[in-house]
Amino acid sequence: MNEGAQLRRVGFSLGSNLGDRLAALESACDHLADVFGALRLSQVYETAPVGCPPGSPAYLNACVEVETDMPAPDILQLCMDIEKALGRTRSGVYGEARTCDIDLLYCGAETYDTAELTLPHPRAHGRAFVLRPLCDIDPALKLPRQEKTVAELLAALPPSEDGVKPFPI
Numbered sequence: 001m002n003e004g005a006q007l008r009r010v011g012f013s014l015g016s017n018l019g020d021r022l023a024a025l026e027s028a029c030d031h032l033a034d035v036f037g038a039l040r041l042s043q044v045y046e047t048a049p050v051g052c053p054p055g056s057p058a059y060l061n062a063c064v065e066v067e068t069d070m071p072a073p074d075i076l077q078l079c080m081d082i083e084k085a086l087g088r089t090r091s092g093v094y095g096e097a098r099t100c101d102i103d104l105l106y107c108g109a110e111t112y113d114t115a116e117l118t119l120p121h122p123r124a125h126g127r128a129f130v131l132r133p134l135c136d137i138d139p140a141l142k143l144p145r146q147e148k149t150v151a152e153l154l155a156a157l158p159p160s161e162d163g164v165k166p167f168p169i
Contacts, residue, residue: 005069008108010036011137012064012079013121013130015101017049021060022169024086024100029064031082036066042133048163050127056097060167063105063133072107076117079104105130109144120144125153132164 012032016024025044033039042063049056068075079102086100105121112119120143124130131154134141139151146153 005071006108007067007069008110010066010068010070010075010107011105011134011141012066013061013101013103013105013124013133014064015059015061015103015129016099017052017057017059018097018099019087022167025060025062027086028082028100028102031085032064032066035078036068036070038066040065040137042136044167044169045129045133045164046167047129047165050129051094053096059129061129061133061164063130063137065137072104072110072112072119073117075107076104103130105134106143111144120146126157128154128157128164131157 014025014028016022022044029039029041044060044062047059047061049059070078083098083100083102088098088100090096103121103124104117104119105124107119110119121130125143125146131150134150135154139149141150142148143150148156
């Protein structure tokens, strides 16, 4: 434990729409468990791509929560290292297909607004593919800078935004 640091709940959104999507999510969870130990896991969902190039394949998405005192910038670097280990490449095309995407959603009540890191994730509160799995973990969770719970945020989304379906495992 980092001296003087407090344990806090840290949430991640996992996604994959390239290759063996389920295996990629499982591998990402294995990597996270190696670092953080116990994970709180959501169900896996299949979702339509959002903000991706036309013809992009469907995603598998899930959320994971851990407890840690690791600094948020270090967690972000860890996410990028895991993505790279799982075959993610970055061409610079926004929303491109990827073997693994790990977004850092929140680190307790911390907020960041830097070029490298924005916390909470700036679009998490408006994305059904993030909110629905977060509801599996804790529907009463309030993301920093939000007045509503994740369940309330999800319920407030237009029905057209909820193309999130449970994926049978």
